[in-house]
Amino acid sequence: MMSKNMTRRGFVKASAVAGASAMLAACGGNSGSGAATDGATKKALYFGQSNPKEGFDMQKSTNSGESAIADSIVESPLRWTEDNVLVTTFLTEIPSFEDDGVTLPCEIKEGVKFHDGTPLTSADVKYSFERMFKPATAAKSTYMYDMLAGAKEMLAGEIDNLDEGITIEDDRHFTFHLAAPMVTFINNLGISYAHIFPKDACEAAGDDWGMGLNMIGTGKYKLAENDDTTEVVLVKNADYYDGEPALDEVHYVFYDDNATKVNALKAGEIDWCDLDAALLKEYSEDPETKDKVVLYDTLGVMFIALNNSSANLSDYRVRQALSLGINREEILNNIMGGAGKVASGWLCPSTPGWDADAPDLAYDPAEAKKLLEEAGASNLSLKCETRNSGSYVDIMTAVQGMWKEIGVTLDVQGVDSGIWSDDRAAGNIEVDCLGWFPLYADADNHLYTYFAHTSSDTKSVFYHNDEFDALVDQARVELDPDKRADLYKQAEDIAIRHDMACIPLWWPKRSFVAQPYVVNAKVGNLIYHMVDVDVDPTHPDYPTDR
Secondary structure (H helix, E strand, C coil), X not given: CCCCCCCHHHHHHHHHHHHHHHHHHHCCCCCCCCCCCCCCCCCEEEEEECCCCXXXXXXXXXXXXXXXXXXXXXXXXXXXXXXXXXXXXXECCCCCCCCCCCEEEEEXXXXXXXXXXXXXXXXXXXXXXXXHHCHHHCCCCHHHCCCECCHHHHHCCCCCCCCCCEEEEECCXXXXXXXXXXXXXXXXXXXXXXXCCCHHHHHHHHHHCCCCCXXXXXXXXXXXXXXXXXXXXXXXXXCCCCCCCCCCEEEEEECCCHHHHHHHHHCCCCCEEEECHHHHHHHHHCCCCCCCEEEEXXXXXXXXXXXXXXXXXXXHHHHHHHHHCCCHHHHHHHHCCCCXXXXXXXXXXXXXXXXXXXXXXXXXXXXXXXXXHHCCXXXXXXXXXXECCCCHHHHHHHHHHHXXXXXXXXXXXXXXXXXXXXXXXXXXXXXXXXEECCCCCCHHHCCHHHHCCCCHHHHCCXXXXXXXHHHHHHHCCCCCHHHHHHHHHHHHHHHHHHCCCEEEXXXXXXXXXXXXXXXXXXXXCCCCCCCCCEECCCCCCCCCCC
């Protein structure tokens, strides 16, 4: 039983120390154990978040909380920084396609090692992608890489290798071969789903890979402690190929309640955490936290999802009327604490293809009533199913009242995430509230993956427009960035301003709270990475008694 005088953190560290020692020994002895070796104050960062409860294998997950931890341990060939810039990790340079548009040679830096001391080789890269496409893996994001030659055949169980898709020249040189040109394949090499695993360790762990302490990579930090419930501890990889990491330790402390998490920061138990939109106003006015709250732009959009196959929503005039019947500014201020900007479309201002000349989406109840009357839908009744988590129900309840004013009845039902996921996949949701956040600032990851006919049905969108599909398909192979941006601008205009395939609400801002001694606290797109973060142990507020 935990002593009343022992904090949860102290209990976790005491109970996990034996496991940590064993893990560190397996990863090459005590170098990089986290302890400061020069007599200086140990540099440790404590970050608060919810428990993803899914392990650290990003081939099998899309959870941003899991990715935050996994990205410090395991690396993809490239990396998107918190400023949304693509940079190298273990590759010598960002690769470029040859003239054929499908051949992509890559070179691994010298001296790159996994945490167990074994060298990273081209064979590990090939193994990791082959594992992704094995049906037994049940990887969730294969669509971002299945343009590799042989990938779709592997997914179908027709072949068991990527011999056509990845060729190995030697331990440090390999080449990707695509079945057809796909410009953003290079960008996709910079996200968590392209993590490269050591073949021997991954196969030895089997189904337990990514669970407990069964995860090693080439990253700046090693997995040292994990009780699966309250805390995960990483320690620095002193043998990291690009120089010793800044921090000695990174602690991810789990909280089930958002307010409890922020109060833990106020009490000095953690140094940094995200701030839920529902709490933004409160903590922005709290004397203890108001100077520590940071608002940041995201790449995403909050919107009302529409099932375009519903008879109630088949008329464009109805969809346009629903959009005109929403006072976005009022909802944004009253529910989201003003953390965002009313949208003019789907793509946010930092995404190539955003139309700077498009006006904000209007609020005009009189015009909304007129359009509903013209469409013969004056007594329209709709059903909304949305998740109980976050602010979705609150947003849709506000919309419910606004639509009532234009003669539309909306039945709002908040459901468990599991039920919602099943109903969405089955195409059973008529109206929903969602946030759609691409993984980097490229419209392919934003427009194509939601509206293209190849994927929209599984998202309860059922949007089919041949002209839109032709534009986004062309953009996927266009090498000129300006031409690509123009294609996406045209595609967005069709999907949103012409067809109103969904109803954009606002481009959200998110917020976090960080102690003043946390250096380079930034968020690129919802994932809290520690790769470039440091702490200043000389700051008077830095706790030295942990």
